[in-house]
Amino acid sequence: MIQFTNVSKRYTNGFVALNNVSFQVERGEMVFLTGHSGAGKSTVLKMIPLLERQSEGQIVIDNKALSDIKRRYIPALRRDIGIIFQDSKLLNDRNVFDNVALPLLISGDHHPREIGRRVRAALDKVGLLEREQESTVALSGGERQRVGIARAVVNRPKVLIADEPTGNLDPALSQEIMTLFEQFQQVGVTVLIASHDLGLIGRMNKRILALDHGQLVEFQAEESL
Amino acid sequence: MSSSERRPPSVRRNRPSLKARLQNYLALHFHVLTSSLGLLGRMPLSTFMAAMVIGVALALPTMLHVSLSKVQSLGAAWQESAQISLFLRDTTSENGALALQSEVKGWSEISSVKYISAEQALEEFRQGSGLGDVIQMLDKNPLPAVLVVYPKLDQSTTLDTEVLLSKLRARPEVEQAQLDLEWVQRLHGLIDLANRAVLVFGLLLALAVLFVIGNTIRMAIQNRRDEIEVIKLIGGSNAFVRRPFLYSGVWYGLFGGLVAWLLVNVLLLLLDGPVQQLAALYGSDFALGLIGLDTTLLLLLAGPLLGLMGAWLVAGRRIRTIEPV
Numbered sequence A: 001m002i003q004f005t006n007v008s009k010r011y012t013n014g015f016v017a018l019n020n021v022s023f024q025v026e027r028g029e030m031v032f033l034t035g036h037s038g039a040g041k042s043t044v045l046k047m048i049p050l051l052e053r054q055s056e057g058q059i060v061i062d063n064k065a066l067s068d069i070k071r072r073y074i075p076a077l078r079r080d081i082g083i084i085f086q087d088s089k090l091l092n093d094r095n096v097f098d099n100v101a102l103p104l105l106i107s108g109d110h111h112p113r114e115i116g117r118r119v120r121a122a123l124d125k126v127g128l129l130e131r132e133q134e135s136t137v138a139l140s141g142g143e144r145q146r147v148g149i150a151r152a153v154v155n156r157p158k159v160l161i162a163d164e165p166t167g168n169l170d171p172a173l174s175q176e177i178m179t180l181f182e183q184f185q186q187v188g189v190t191v192l193i194a195s196h197d198l199g200l201i202g203r204m205n206k207r208i209l210a211l212d213h214g215q216l217v218e219f220q221a222e223e224s225l
Numbered sequence B: 001m002s003s004s005e006r007r008p009p010s011v012r013r014n015r016p017s018l019k020a021r022l023q024n025y026l027a028l029h030f031h032v033l034t035s036s037l038g039l040l041g042r043m044p045l046s047t048f049m050a051a052m053v054i055g056v057a058l059a060l061p062t063m064l065h066v067s068l069s070k071v072q073s074l075g076a077a078w079q080e081s082a083q084i085s086l087f088l089r090d091t092t093s094e095n096g097a098l099a100l101q102s103e104v105k106g107w108s109e110i111s112s113v114k115y116i117s118a119e120q121a122l123e124e125f126r127q128g129s130g131l132g133d134v135i136q137m138l139d140k141n142p143l144p145a146v147l148v149v150y151p152k153l154d155q156s157t158t159l160d161t162e163v164l165l166s167k168l169r170a171r172p173e174v175e176q177a178q179l180d181l182e183w184v185q186r187l188h189g190l191i192d193l194a195n196r197a198v199l200v201f202g203l204l205l206a207l208a209v210l211f212v213i214g215n216t217i218r219m220a221i222q223n224r225r226d227e228i229e230v231i232k233l234i235g236g237s238n239a240f241v242r243r244p245f246l247y248s249g250v251w252y253g254l255f256g257g258l259v260a261w262l263l264v265n266v267l268l269l270l271l272d273g274p275v276q277q278l279a280a281l282y283g284s285d286f287a288l289g290l291i292g293l294d295t296t297l298l299l300l301l302a303g304p305l306l307g308l309m310g311a312w313l314v315a316g317r318r319i320r321t322i323e324p325v
């Protein structure tokens, strides 16, 4: 589903953030990406929805090579991928419902009635069905993160990527969020999560990719802990 | 339960039917239309200011256009009531002239006919020109007798002066029939010129409206930069991001058009009294009245159209510069 082959990324200032990275995430798999701060985790995730382009190598998502995607088809690619950000990136002048409905409005394929149904289904999954009319400003960090997840899954993407989704959350909430991701994996969604919370990802019992200064290394739990 | 739910996840989602897609499309546009109105409602002051500026800019040429077309219709009325001079053949006797006078006076389109005999004409000329001595030297009066025909002032009978002229020319007593149009033509020349000036003026102000709306939209985009960024991050195309701003432009234009409509009508109402008094001094029942339906429609179409254009010129370019691409 996600395939990186000899991918390197050199930022415009010349800094090489990724160096010859190759890995693969199977359809329906849930994988963690870890590494020290500055190791290149966010860089890897940003290249999947073409927020950054690779400098070298090849990235294939759902059997499509990203280098073949023309600029005007980038939005369509992003619509097929659910993205969760550390700072959740909600629109603060809209309520919970409208935030979650946004991807469906963007895709333009849904009747308003269908939008309402799907948004409530997504909010139900993250346990915020009762809060749909609330302003997102009134939510706690964990609640905001869950709204972000509902927004990412509402259009039923095949791939979910999350960059430090539990960055600001306490351990109990973090565990809850990870369990949520696991539930999406169980219904066939491919999930790739960047996190440096080794304790948390260790408990999840999933495959772990480790980055070190832009290169993939063998993950060694003892050493990192 | 929708059909897409029953399909296995490996099957690519089918596109909905054309009818369903059209329905979705219209519903979404309606949503954007109303939500863009809501956006404006959230910044009432700048919306109000923009509408006022656009309104004034649209009101100026509209006011000129409306007044000019009133004057123009007045000029047309005057043209219809312009006097016609019939120069009679010198073979026509005084009785023949008087007979013609009373006959023409009987025509429905004629208000009055004045007879000026050759002697009277000469006398008038003598007094008017101060060439009395020269005229004394003439052994024969060179001036013909004249019938001055005044068509009816009544505007309801649309009078074709050309038809009337040829009817009069056909008379054997008449040597020459002349429509005294010079000043009416001059008025028309002036009105033509003024119309052209209004057009140029209007185009310049339309340009100003474009700039005002473009600038307002540019600031709105700047204010919503973070939001635009998020929308693009999750797959909103530039066109999707642009849409509410285009609608905002349309709303600004519509509000501006309404403001202009109100302004012009208020001005016309204020001016109508004095203008009527002035016209009464000249024996006319000329009145300004209010904006006509056609001008109203023009304003309410031109406003939104300019708004759309102004927004369109700015929005696409601005939005494309906001990362991510």
Ligand SMILES: Nc1ncnc2c1ncn2[C@@H]1O[C@H](COP(=O)(O)OP(=O)(O)OP(=O)(O)O)[C@@H](O)[C@H]1O
Residues within 6 Å of the ligand: A011, A012, A013, A015, A016, A017, A035, A036, A037, A038, A039, A040, A041, A042, A043, A044, A196
């Ligand atoms: N736009 C950019 N231009 C230049 N250098 C960048 C850019 N973005 C990231 N970098 C550099 O690339 C390296 C990898 O950054 P990245 O954000 O991928 O790290 P990370 O693993 O996500 O770290 P963290 O855990 O702190 O989020 C860092 O050294 C960073 O300074």
Ligand SMILES: [Mg+2]
Residues within 6 Å of the ligand: A041, A042, A043, A163
């Ligand atoms: Mg990072």
